[in-house]
Amino acid sequence: MxxxxxxxxxxxxxxxxxxxxxxxxxxxxxxxxxxxxxxxxxxxxxxxxxxxxxxxxxxxxxxxxxxxxxxxxxxxxxxxxEITSPPDPALYKQQLENAANYDDLIFISPNAVTYAIADIAITRQRIFAIGGTTANILQQYHVQPLLPTGAKADSESLLASPLLGDMQGRRVLIIRGNGGRALLGDTLIKRGALVDYAEVYQRRCPxxxxxxxxxxxxxxxxxxxxxxxxxIDNLLHLCHNNPVVxxxxxxxxxxxxxxxxxxxxxxxxxxxxxxxxxxxxxxxxxxxxxxxxxxxxxx
Missing domain, CATH: 3.40.50.10090 (Rossmann fold)
Incomplete structure (x- = not known):
């Protein structure tokens, strides 16, 4: 079925x-x-x-x-x-090509890796992944992300790690889809980081x-x-908030x-x-x- x-x-x-x-x-x-x-x-x-x-x-x-x-x-x-490419991929591809200018790269999801990996320049940067699946996909491309020991793989746990404690002056590129959560970037900015976003895919409700x-x-x-x-919201929208759901x-x-x-x-x-x-x-x-x-x- x-x-x-x-x-x-x-x-x-x-x-x-x-x-x-x-x-x-x-x-x-x-x-x-x-x-x-x-x-x-x-x-x-x-x-x-x-x-x-x-x-x-x-x-x-x-x-x-x-x-x-x-x-x-x-x-x-x-x-x-639905996961698709942005209307104008050129908007983020230059950011990815200039990724060597950043100190830290943070991949928010498996789709972030899939849509960015062919264009991103990975050299000396620290690499982070949100979620174990995201980390596994990076490893398939021979990229080893840093993961907090024993922590749940989400934004909150990553922010609680000493790895992202002192961020003063560090340049961070967050690779994500359109309209992601603001928590990670906002917190890093408060800690002194310079944060940019590369929105490499978009989510749509079919x-x-x-x-x-x-x-x-x-x-x-x-x-x-x-x-x-x-x-959750999309499911309820498509099913018209049906009580059986x-x-x-x-x-x-x-x-x-x-x-x-x-x-x-x-x-x-x-x-x-x-x-x-x-x-x-x-x-x-x-x-x-x-x-x-x-x-x-x-x-």
């Missing part, structure tokens, strides 16, 4: 009528490309046919799809954000008709995985997302240790699998 649809922040979501309809495509089984993704070898538990809605963009969803399927779950794809998804939801969807506040257990990846999900009206929320496939699968297994926590009540 696999479903393709998609969004990212309430601001990004279109209010016009959907221009694309995926109803003929939804709920059909799609063959995965051979060797695609990293999830099929992850064996943790038996999910007993748990229907899990995956909201990642299509190009990032296959590893998690494979991981859930390999553990006897039923993944359903509903991408809630025009999608979710009517068939909502029709199938009570029978097919037992849990939803989301990895950003914007994805809000009643479905939600898996998030941070306390910040937990708070946002509660504010948006979700009633059952699990917090995963991170956004990587093993961490998300571990949360599913402890909530619904054979090794579920004894004090967790099944849905």
């Amino acid at each position: 696999l479903l393709l649809l998609a969004p990212e922040s309430r601001r990004a979501c279109s209010t016009r009528e959907p221009t694309r309809f995926f109803n003929d495509f939804i709920m059909t089984r799609l063959p995965l490309p051979p060797g695609e993704g990293r999830g099929e070898g992850i064996q943790q538990c038996n999910l007993h046919g748990l229907g899990v809605l995956i909201t990642r963009p299509p190009h990032q969803a296959l590893p998690l799809y494979e991981a859930i399927k390999s553990n006897s779950g039923k993944p359903v794809l509903f991408p809630t954000v 025009d999608i008709d979710a009517s068939l998804l909502l029709q199938k939801w009570p029978q097919e969807i037992d849990a939803v995985i989301v990895t950003s506040n914007a994805i 809000l009643k479905t257990p939600l898996v998030v990846i941070s306390q910040r997302m937990l708070k946002h999900a509660q504010e948006r009206g979700f009633q059952q929320i699990q917090v995963a240790a991170g956004a990587a496939e093993p961490e998300l699968l571990d949360t599913l297994c402890h909530r619904w699998g054979d090794n579920r926590d004894a004090d967790v009540v099944q849905k």
